[in-house]
Amino acid sequence: MATLHKSIEVNVPVKVAYNQWTQFEDFPNFMENLVEVRQIDDSHVHWHAEIAGKHKEWDTEIVEQIPDQRIAWRSMAGSENQGVVTFEPIATDRTRVSVDIxxxxxxxxxxxxxxxxxxxxxxxxxxxxxxxxxxxxxxxxGAWRGELH
Incomplete structure (x- = not known):
């Protein structure tokens, strides 16, 4: 398995950054290779990407979700992957978003x-x-403020 870690600071409160990240169907608006994302239910998401001219599809399960802190997932079918995105308040209106995949x-x-x-x-x-x-x-x-454990 290959691994990577990336983070960025955003000039919005942690609640705003987290809430936006829960809106998976909006991901194609800012993730270049995604064609479509469909939220099946609270913990299952279907992904469709085009990478180097090839279409890839996979399904993920959200295995942990704690509002304003973290969202962790693992693939269930298709491209094998897992990871976690964390949200760390740096100031009232600044958040560090970190992704480990x-x-x-x-x-x-x-x-x-x-x-x-x-x-x-x-x-x-x-x-x-x-x-x-x-x-x-x-x-x-939008926002989804539920918890998954």
Missing amino acids: EYQPETAMEKVGAMLGMVSSNVEKDLQNFRDFIESRGHET
Whole structure:
């Protein structure tokens, strides 16, 4: 499994950053490779991405969700991956969003891309896009405040 860690600081309160991150169906608005995300129920999400011209789909289960703190997931079908995103208040209106991901590159091209840091670069760019998205709005598009353990 390949692993990566990325974080970014966003100029919004932790509640706003967290609430926006719970809106999985909005992810294609700031994550470049995502075509569609469908929330099946409170703990299951279907993902559809286009990466290097190839379509990939997978299903994830949210295994832990604590409002304003963390969301952890694991894949159930399709591309093997798991991870956690954490939210740390730095100031009243500033939050550090950190992402830790473990994933299994499947094809030779994916393995080369992982070795060259392409996935890491994509996650970094997606976090920058998230920051720009939420800071330009100043508020979240929705929220899910439930807990999963």
